[in-house]
Amino acid sequence: xxCRFQALGLAVVLLLAAMGPGRAQVAAIERSERYxxxxxxxxxxxxxxxxxxxxxxxxxxxxxxxxxxxxxxxxQGGRLALNSxxxxxxxxxxxxxxxxxxxxxxxxxxxxxxxxxxxxxxxxVAAAVGEHLAGSEEAFARQxxxxxxxxxMTRTVFRNASGxxxxxxxxxARDMALLGRRLLQDFPxxxxxxxxxxxRHNQGLIRSHNGMxxxxxxxxxxxxxxxxxxxxxxxxxxxxxxxxxxxxxxxGSNWRERNAQMAxxxxxxxxxxxxxxxxxxxxxxxxxxxxxxxxxxxxVGG
Numbered sequence: 001x002x003c004r005f006q007a008l009g010l011a012v013v014l015l016l017a018a019m020g021p022g023r024a025q026v027a028a029i030e031r032s033e034r035y036x037x038x039x040x041x042x043x044x045x046x047x048x049x050x051x052x053x054x055x056x057x058x059x060x061x062x063x064x065x066x067x068x069x070x071x072x073x074x075x076q077g078g079r080l081a082l083n084s085x086x087x088x089x090x091x092x093x094x095x096x097x098x099x100x101x102x103x104x105x106x107x108x109x110x111x112x113x114x115x116x117x118x119x120x121x122x123x124x125v126a127a128a129v130g131e132h133l134a135g136s137e138e139a140f141a142r143q144x145x146x147x148x149x150x151x152x153m154t155r156t157v158f159r160n161a162s163g164x165x166x167x168x169x170x171x172x173a174r175d176m177a178l179l180g181r182r183l184l185q186d187f188p189x190x191x192x193x194x195x196x197x198x199x200r201h202n203q204g205l206i207r208s209h210n211g212m213x214x215x216x217x218x219x220x221x222x223x224x225x226x227x228x229x230x231x232x233x234x235x236x237x238x239x240x241x242x243x244x245x246x247x248x249x250x251x252g253s254n255w256r257e258r259n260a261q262m263a264x265x266x267x268x269x270x271x272x273x274x275x276x277x278x279x280x281x282x283x284x285x286x287x288x289x290x291x292x293x294x295x296x297x298x299x300v301g302g
Contacts, residue, residue, distance in 0.1 A: 029253070029260075029261045036249075037261065041243070043243075048272050049247075057171060057173065057250045058171075059163055059233065061098075062225040063126075063161065064117045064121060064126055065176070065223045068114065076186075085107040086113055087107055089128060092124050094124075096164070100125050112125075112201070113129050115196060115296075116206075118194055119197075119199040120206050121209055121224070121225070123164055126160075138159075141160050152175075164227070165228070191220075209224045210222075212236055215263070222237060224255070226255075231250065231258075233258065234249050235247075235248045240278065241275040247262055
């Protein structure tokens with residue numbers, strides 16, 4: 001019997017090796033208890049792919065997509081402008097990495113906050129934004145949850161602005177995809193920030209955590225995340241052949257596995273919409289163009 005099991009195990013290993021690293025990673029993530037995924041058609045909202053889409057998961061830094069939604073809404077309402085100042089408090093500065101690392105008392109612009117959240121996934125900046133908009137991060141989290149409910153995110157609860165670990169901070173793949181769709185619909189004038197591969201800050205370049213911007217042609221946003229309880233997550237969007245998809249994947253054991261799964265599901269979604277794959281030469285050109293999306297922020301009052 002043991003020989004049969006050993007033979008079966010060897011067969012599985014050989015099969016995964018034959019499938020190649022990308023397909024093997026896809027197979028691995030789908031066995032994870034943290035796994036969940038969804039792909040929507042942006043225009044219609046129709047679900048093209050769904051795996052455990054309503055199961056509760058921890059959003060990790062996908063939380064910052066909601067923080068940005070609230071920030072964009074404050075701008076749209078005239079409360080803030082791109083050059084409006086936000087102050088780094090001692091409380092916000094105490095947040096663990098990832099962070100921008102600004103000293104207490106530093107004033108930074110709203111545009112700096114946007115780019116720091118999108119690229120560095122800065123926890124200190126997320127907390128400072130929450131304090132600025134609601135007086136405290138705790139009050140801001142309550143506002144985030146209320147607004148999420150109004151958007152139709154029925155199973156999402158926020159406890160902080162950053163996605164740092166909290167057992168009560170939960171969401172679903174469906175809710176996050178809905179949020180991604182609303183960011184596109186409600187703030188098209190700000191959506192380009194999510195495509196930044198680099199953020200020019202203090203004479204240096206901060207690189208985005210979202211490798212799909214370069215690796216999967218057509219991808220132009222939105223956010224990645226990781227905490228131990230969630231695994232590696234992504235909320236993203238891609239457009240090909242006039243068709244835009246919004247997708248979310250939760251539960252990767254590493255970013256490569258997560259990205260491979262998201263790419264596989266996007267391929268499936270585009271195929272269902274009748275969109276063909278991109279030839280290798282065109283994909284290389286698209287990757288080179290995406291790698292050059294470097295944005296810089298306006299200074300306070302600038």
